[in-house]
Amino acid sequence: MTAWQVARWPVAVVMLVFAIAVLLDHAPRRRQPALSWLALGAAIAVVLTLAATGALAAYVKVSSSFGSTYGPLAGIVVLLMWSLLCSISFFYGAAVCAQLEALRAGQDSPALDDPGRPHGHVVDGS
Structure with missing residues (x-):
């Protein structure tokens, strides 16, 4: 067993956490201070x-009955379920990052306006 066969899994996990942290840096509508703040959300x-994969x-x-229920489409159904679970996990990580930044900054409203909301429409916090 070579050293790379042992070290590739921790290296892959670290690279995955870094990649998700970079994505989370651009995901919430809050100004993020640094990638180190996003590491917790990425790890989550x-x-x-x-x-979810396990x-x-x-x-x-x-x-x-899974294979008999879906027949030849079982692989596609599993892939769709897996992508749904992965995206839910990603958004939970983004929510943790957004809440940590909101607590750190002492803000309860987003830094930028919602792009889906009409201009000038402000939601009252009360």
């Missing part, structure tokens, strides 16, 4: 993704 997203794999393996 990675852990939730790994847990749970989905166990469900598909244990379920005796």
